[in-house]
Amino acid sequence: MLEEDNDPVNDITAKKIRKATTGDLPALMNIFTAAKGIMRASGNMHQWGGGYPSEDVVRCDIERGVCYVASKAADGEIEATMALIPGPDPTYSVIEDGNWLNDNHYYVTHESRRRGISATAFVNMIIDQYRNSSEGNIIF
Numbered sequence: 001m002l003e004e005d006n007d008p009v010n011d012i013t014a015k016k017i018r019k020a021t022t023g024d025l026p027a028l029m030n031i032f033t034a035a036k037g038i039m040r041a042s043g044n045m046h047q048w049g050g051g052y053p054s055e056d057v058v059r060c061d062i063e064r065g066v067c068y069v070a071s072k073a074a075d076g077e078i079e080a081t082m083a084l085i086p087g088p089d090p091t092y093s094v095i096e097d098g099n100w101l102n103d104n105h106y107y108v109t110h111e112s113r114r115r116g117i118s119a120t121a122f123v124n125m126i127i128d129q130y131r132n133s134s135e136g137n138i139i140f
Contacts, residue, residue: 020058020067020081027078028058028069084108 020028036048061067061083070080087106 015070015079016073016076017068017070019065020062020069022059022062024062024069024078024081025055025058028067028081029055031078031081032058 032048032053039045039047058067066083066085068082068084069078071078085108087108089108092108
Protein backbone atom coordinates (compact mmCIF):
# COMPACT_ATOMS: atom_id res chain seq x y z
CA MET A 1 0.00 0.00 0.00
CA LEU A 2 1.31 3.42 -0.91
CA GLU A 3 1.50 6.13 1.73
CA GLU A 4 -0.88 8.37 -0.21
CA ASP A 5 -3.55 5.65 -0.08
CA ASN A 6 -4.20 6.70 3.54
CA ASP A 7 -5.05 10.27 2.49
CA PRO A 8 -8.85 10.94 2.71
CA VAL A 9 -8.68 12.59 -0.73
CA ASN A 10 -7.61 9.24 -2.14
CA ASP A 11 -10.21 7.12 -0.35
CA ILE A 12 -11.53 5.18 -3.33
CA THR A 13 -14.41 3.83 -1.26
CA ALA A 14 -15.80 7.38 -1.29
CA LYS A 15 -15.60 7.58 -5.09
CA LYS A 16 -17.80 6.33 -7.91
CA ILE A 17 -16.61 5.54 -11.42
CA ARG A 18 -18.98 5.63 -14.38
CA LYS A 19 -19.16 6.34 -18.07
CA ALA A 20 -19.34 10.03 -18.87
CA THR A 21 -22.43 11.59 -20.43
CA THR A 22 -22.74 14.65 -22.63
CA GLY A 23 -24.16 16.41 -19.58
CA ASP A 24 -20.69 16.08 -18.02
CA LEU A 25 -19.00 18.09 -20.80
CA PRO A 26 -18.83 21.44 -18.95
CA ALA A 27 -17.20 19.83 -15.89
CA LEU A 28 -14.81 17.82 -18.07
CA MET A 29 -13.74 20.86 -20.07
CA ASN A 30 -13.13 22.75 -16.80
CA ILE A 31 -10.87 19.91 -15.62
CA PHE A 32 -8.92 20.02 -18.91
CA THR A 33 -8.57 23.81 -18.72
CA ALA A 34 -7.23 23.56 -15.17
CA ALA A 35 -4.84 20.76 -16.19
CA LYS A 36 -3.48 22.84 -19.07
CA GLY A 37 -2.86 25.72 -16.64
CA ILE A 38 -0.92 23.41 -14.35
CA MET A 39 1.11 22.08 -17.30
CA ARG A 40 1.99 25.59 -18.49
CA ALA A 41 2.86 26.76 -14.97
CA SER A 42 5.23 23.80 -14.57
CA GLY A 43 7.00 24.53 -17.87
CA ASN A 44 5.15 22.06 -20.12
CA MET A 45 4.36 24.45 -22.96
CA HIS A 46 3.65 21.91 -25.73
CA GLN A 47 1.40 19.13 -24.49
CA TRP A 48 -2.28 19.68 -25.28
CA GLY A 49 -1.69 22.74 -27.42
CA GLY A 50 -3.95 24.11 -30.13
CA GLY A 51 -7.15 23.58 -28.18
CA TYR A 52 -6.63 19.85 -27.59
CA PRO A 53 -8.56 18.08 -26.30
CA SER A 54 -11.43 20.00 -27.83
CA GLU A 55 -15.03 19.61 -26.75
CA ASP A 56 -15.58 17.68 -30.02
CA VAL A 57 -12.84 15.16 -29.08
CA VAL A 58 -14.30 14.67 -25.60
CA ARG A 59 -17.85 14.43 -26.99
CA CYS A 60 -16.67 11.77 -29.47
CA ASP A 61 -15.07 9.77 -26.64
CA ILE A 62 -18.34 10.01 -24.69
CA GLU A 63 -20.40 8.90 -27.70
CA ARG A 64 -18.01 5.98 -28.32
CA GLY A 65 -18.48 4.92 -24.69
CA VAL A 66 -14.78 5.20 -23.79
CA CYS A 67 -14.87 8.32 -21.57
CA TYR A 68 -15.10 7.69 -17.83
CA VAL A 69 -15.40 9.93 -14.80
CA ALA A 70 -14.59 9.45 -11.14
CA SER A 71 -16.84 11.39 -8.82
CA LYS A 72 -17.46 11.83 -5.14
CA ALA A 73 -19.96 9.18 -4.10
CA ALA A 74 -21.63 11.64 -1.71
CA ASP A 75 -22.49 14.43 -4.13
CA GLY A 76 -21.46 13.27 -7.62
CA GLU A 77 -18.90 16.06 -8.13
CA ILE A 78 -16.59 14.96 -10.95
CA GLU A 79 -12.96 14.80 -9.81
CA ALA A 80 -11.27 12.89 -12.63
CA THR A 81 -11.76 11.88 -16.22
CA MET A 82 -10.07 9.61 -18.71
CA ALA A 83 -10.62 7.91 -22.01
CA LEU A 84 -10.06 4.16 -21.67
CA ILE A 85 -9.67 2.91 -25.22
CA PRO A 86 -9.37 -0.76 -26.20
CA GLY A 87 -6.18 -1.60 -28.12
CA PRO A 88 -4.60 -2.00 -30.48
CA ASP A 89 -3.63 1.67 -30.41
CA PRO A 90 -1.60 2.93 -33.40
CA THR A 91 0.54 4.94 -30.96
CA TYR A 92 1.97 1.67 -29.67
CA SER A 93 2.25 -0.26 -32.94
CA VAL A 94 6.02 0.27 -32.91
CA ILE A 95 7.96 0.09 -29.67
CA GLU A 96 11.58 1.14 -29.93
CA ASP A 97 14.19 -0.55 -27.74
CA GLY A 98 11.67 -2.94 -26.23
CA ASN A 99 8.67 -5.10 -26.83
CA TRP A 100 5.31 -6.05 -25.40
CA LEU A 101 5.46 -8.39 -22.42
CA ASN A 102 2.75 -10.56 -24.00
CA ASP A 103 0.15 -10.60 -26.77
CA ASN A 104 -2.85 -10.03 -24.49
CA HIS A 105 -5.57 -7.55 -25.35
CA TYR A 106 -4.96 -4.17 -23.74
CA TYR A 107 -6.53 -0.79 -22.97
CA VAL A 108 -4.85 2.60 -23.28
CA THR A 109 -5.71 5.73 -21.34
CA HIS A 110 -5.86 9.08 -23.08
CA GLU A 111 -6.93 12.55 -21.96
CA SER A 112 -6.56 11.50 -18.33
CA ARG A 113 -6.81 14.31 -15.80
CA ARG A 114 -7.64 14.41 -12.15
CA ARG A 115 -8.70 16.96 -9.60
CA GLY A 116 -8.99 16.02 -5.94
CA ILE A 117 -7.77 12.46 -6.44
CA SER A 118 -4.24 11.14 -6.86
CA ALA A 119 -3.12 9.33 -9.98
CA THR A 120 -2.52 6.19 -7.91
CA ALA A 121 -6.04 6.21 -6.48
CA PHE A 122 -7.62 6.77 -9.90
CA VAL A 123 -5.58 3.97 -11.45
CA ASN A 124 -6.59 1.68 -8.58
CA MET A 125 -10.25 2.53 -9.19
CA ILE A 126 -9.97 1.66 -12.88
CA ILE A 127 -8.07 -1.56 -12.19
CA ASP A 128 -10.62 -2.62 -9.56
CA GLN A 129 -13.47 -1.82 -11.95
CA TYR A 130 -12.02 -3.86 -14.82
CA ARG A 131 -10.10 -6.59 -13.03
CA ASN A 132 -12.93 -9.10 -13.42
CA SER A 133 -14.25 -7.89 -16.77
CA SER A 134 -11.09 -7.99 -18.88
CA GLU A 135 -8.52 -10.59 -19.78
CA GLY A 136 -6.13 -7.93 -21.00
CA ASN A 137 -3.77 -5.23 -19.84
CA ILE A 138 -4.46 -1.62 -18.96
CA ILE A 139 -1.75 0.82 -20.05
CA PHE A 140 -1.40 4.13 -18.20
